[in-house]
Amino acid sequence: MASLPFISSFSFLIVFTALASAAATTIKVSLSPLPHHSSSNVYQILNNLATSSVARAHHLKHHNPKAEAKTNTSSSLLKAPISPHSYGGYTMSLKFGTPPQDLTFIMDTGSSLSWFPCTSRYLCSRNPKCSWLFGSNVESRCRECEPTSKNCTQTCPPYLIQYGLGSTGGLLLVENLVFPHKIFTDFLVGCSVISNRQPAGIAGFGRSAVSLPSQLGLKKFSYCLVSRRFDDTGISSDMLLETGSGSRVAKTPGLSYTPFYKNQAASNPALKEFYYVTLRKILVGDKTVKVPYSFLVAGSDGNGGTIIDSGSTLTFMERPVFELVSKELEKQMGNYSRALQVEKMSGLAHVSIFQATTQGLHGGPAIILGNFQQQNYHIEFDLENDRWLPAEFSS
Secondary structure: OOOOOEEOOOOOEEEEOOEOOOOOOOOEEEEEOOOOOOOOOHHHHHHHHHHHHHHHHHHHHHOOOOOOOOOOOOOOOEEEEEEEOOOOOEEEEEEEOOOOEEEEEEEEOOOOOOEEEOOOOOEOOOOOEOOOOOOOOOOOEOOOOOOOOOOOOOEOOEEEEEOOOOEEEEEEEEEEEEEOOEEEEEEEEEEEEEEEOOOOEEEEOOOOOOOHHHHHOOOEEEEEEOOOOOOOOOOOEEEEEEOOOOOOOOOOOOOOEEEEEOOOOOOOHHHHHOOEEOEEEEEEOOEEEOOOHHHHOOOOOOEOOEEEOOOOOOEEEOHHHHHHHHHHHHHHOOOOOOOHHHHHHHOOOOOOOOOOOOOOOOOEOOEEEOHHHHEOEEEEEEOOOOEEEEEEOOO
16 A cells, blocks of 8 residues: 555544643634635545645755844734635734735744735736835835835845745835734735745744744744634634743643754754654554654754644655554554545555655654644643643533
């Protein structure tokens, strides 16, 4: 039976190292899956999600972006919704500009720069100047350009981002990010004027200084991803953004945490952006899969380890890890016959493997925990105490 380096159609248990917890002031943000005009064939959708997750996994392991950042702090209570979509991602709604414009972003813990499309056209060569964004009635500015200047000729700094599937490029703006009863000024955000296979903006929740949590000075953020059924139902849940100065020794009753750690591979500083956690073991049913330690913890060369990535749909595993997991699954499912017709319809019956060119690029996570396995769990990123919480959600 052909193997794919991800897990999607069966449940497995991942056990992490436990730690104490902390509490803080709360901000709510809504998350929802990304709207996408996909096929009505559920098997084709599954095939598309698998392809997207594998491509993103390769990108997370080998990309090397460079960016400068600026941070802000705040202590207000904020709220925004997140929703699931057939595309496989979860989107959130944020307001930028003056007057504020309601925009849709994919919530992504695997990248840092937030950006939105500045044009409805697929390709656009127009470069916005400091006074242009959504038309002449909306004020936007570069770092070194006064918003009231009538002779502003400076073009905002450009950027280019490569994702697992597609890319985007545009100009960096310093803009207002507007929540109810709170405005964050001088928020660094990208205004994309050209995109390839990127149907919506990205809200970057990674660990670098340009990320949304860093610029807002968040102490903690958390979410519970509602289940998807490969359609767009409009159901959403709240994302919480906490900015209070919570106590490092306070404990949330009944919850246990696992610490974050950073990949210290000097050859690729981009790996330090990811949320690495210590994976203790993987179970299929009640059987422990014996995974070599070198895959569970990142080594000095940057290889190995597990990251939490809300931007990946399906969970990715390096082939040696996946083969161990699939072998145990096949052992437990040995008395069942293969659904050959389903394999033909889904495109999962045959897998072609191509070796990507990675010359000069080394290291990366061995396991990427995608959002599919995060569904119906309370997921908390305690940034102040540098730890992560996955708690089963029962409500």
